[in-house]
Amino acid sequence: MTGTRADWGLLRxxxxxxxxxxxxxxxxxxxxxxxxxxxxxxxxxxIDHRIDMGISDDDSAAALGIAMGRGVAGMAAxxxxxxxxxxxxx
Numbered sequence: 001m002t003g004t005r006a007d008w009g010l011l012r013x014x015x016x017x018x019x020x021x022x023x024x025x026x027x028x029x030x031x032x033x034x035x036x037x038x039x040x041x042x043x044x045x046x047i048d049h050r051i052d053m054g055i056s057d058d059d060s061a062a063a064l065g066i067a068m069g070r071g072v073a074g075m076a077a078x079x080x081x082x083x084x085x086x087x088x089x090x
Contacts, residue, residue, distance in 0.1 A: 001075065003032030007090040008041060014088065019045065029078050031071055049078045 002008045018026040029049035033039050036055070041047065051074030053067040079087065 001029045001031070001078075001087060001089045002041075003030070003034060003071075005033065005039070008034070010090055011088070027078075027082050027084060029075070031074065048082075049074075051075060051078065 002011050015026055015028065018024050027048045028046060029051060030041060030047050031051035031053055032055065034041055035050060035052055051071060053071040053074070055067050056063065
């Protein structure tokens with residue numbers, strides 16, 4: 001799970017190592033900043049899930065709370081769909 005360039009920079013080598021492991025099937029879910037125009041992950045080989053939090057220019061407490069709720073609901077859907085043994089979040 002990655003949502004910003006900052007955490008992707010730290011997760012990228014971990015995802016690369018997991019992808020190389022013969023007995024691990026990594027699944028990549030992206031959200032937040034990665035879904036904004038011009039902020040794609042050009043070095044991600046495969047994005048399995050995109051979780052749209054509906055982030056806008058409105059940075060009010062209510063708008064951010066609603067976006068976080070959408071993010072949590074999206075993560076729950078990913079966990080239900082893929083049933084991973086482990087979820088790595090920074």
